[in-house]
Amino acid sequence: MIRTPFSLLAASLLATSAPTADPVTPGMIVERAPTADWAPVAPEDLLLIDLAGGGQVAIALAPEFAPVHVANIRTIARAGWYDGLAIDRVQDDYVTQWGDADGHKPSPPGIVAHPAAEYDRAAAGLTPVPLPYRDSYAPATGFVGAFPVAADGDRAWMTHCYGIVGVGRDMAPDTGNGQELYAVIGHAPRALDRNVALVGRVVAGMELLSALPRGSGALGFYADPKQRVAIARVRIAADLPPAERPAYQWLRPESASFAAWVKLRANRDDAFFRHPAGAVDLCNALPPVRPAPRS
């Protein structure tokens, strides 16, 4: 039996045409979503990390979940404080982390040095689009904008999922101040939910964080400082001239396209699948993101 690469598991994440009789795939729904179903990441909420070796990581910030920490991050970026720092920790199936690896740099001025814990917030004021499936960790889950959210009673919080960005910190009650950040690169470590301030989601350049060599030191820190991955500069997109700003969009969870996409993610009926799951996990249903089409 000879297989061509394209046929192997092809239908499991079909994003383009393939030689099947599939009526509709999740990828096709995203491709066909009308312009109105996409929402823009605000330039003020778009953090751009340029690696010294090339490539840019773009993070959509989430002030609705951690306003003080996000404000700190904007201030730190605008002070140029992140420039010249490095990725110093890559722990397999867990996180990639960056910041002031040696801890020698004085804190930037103008930040809230000791923010209150923004690990969860009042559910009131958020209107999540619910995900109607069981979750291992919370009684209710759903989406607010591009972000996954869980709720219990009158509290709600962003959850750890692949690509979600959080604030490194010391032991409680310290909450970190945004000088050290990490992104999830493995199966969602949901036990960290409500224990860390989550501040955003990687919307582009994820592979620049996830495909790095794993650190051989304890907790995945690079044992040799030479292994660190240098960060050239970090900016807020709003500070670039409009014509030079990268721009990203997410598929609105309130849209009909997203509803159809989630339903199909949970109930695949194309030629590859014999047994639709009948459900989809929160972190397997993050609202799709894309670069904004050029107008």
Next chain:
Amino acid sequence: MIRTPFSLLAASLLATSAPTADPVTPGMIVERAPTADWAPVAPEDLLLIDLAGGGQVAIALAPEFAPVHVANIRTIARAGWYDGLAIDRVQDDYVTQWGDADGHKPSPPGIVAHPAAEYDRAAAGLTPVPLPYRDSYAPATGFVGAFPVAADGDRAWMTHCYGIVGVGRDMAPDTGNGQELYAVIGHAPRALDRNVALVGRVVAGMELLSALPRGSGALGFYADPKQRVAIARVRIAADLPPAERPAYQWLRPESASFAAWVKLRANRDDAFFRHPAGAVDLCNALPPVRPAPRS
């Protein structure tokens, strides 16, 4: 506020000593588990993949879940058929896949060319150690040996989790025959459960699969064949002289150590945590594995 790297998120996956007052961490439970709580991967079930560029990936095979597919894999390995093939697909947050990238190699003799679908099996005869938390995809989950398992009524199946290995295939009813394999390198794609024959779990060398550059072609295939990662040889450990065999162990899910570890994974009470999750997801509780200690 100055942070040293070790203090950042340190307690979240403490595997070694750290300057905290934590009474017990999950890592400490694993460290202290008595010898009797560890079970060996049988040499006949240990697939060893040597990459041409160096490094070895070790996979514990699971004949209890897919006996015909696993027998095929042993036969293919013993024929030397995998030798000289390559990793040709790395799709971010999904899978790393290897096999006969160009599909030019005649199938090895002695295999079952068209195995029946071993996507699930009778629950009878398996005695999973149950995980007492909700799961998004199945009414019941737990562990059999080193493997995650889900069950519904009288059927049971291994589940996709980080590091789980499956058999690439074409469209149903084809089930693949073991010539193409993949490993999960992202958030568990559980929608594939019961749609693919799962045959094992990576027990060492995972970073050799997860940290590879992502493919830029459709579905993460390497667009340029030069990007492929060559496989030097693939062997079954039982075929090596006993003194030369790598050996791995898993923490028995039936053991008191594992029970204590799972409980603590779900209810962290060390200094870092303010809000224990009260639960742990199946794929966040895979039985720990390690190289067998030298006796």
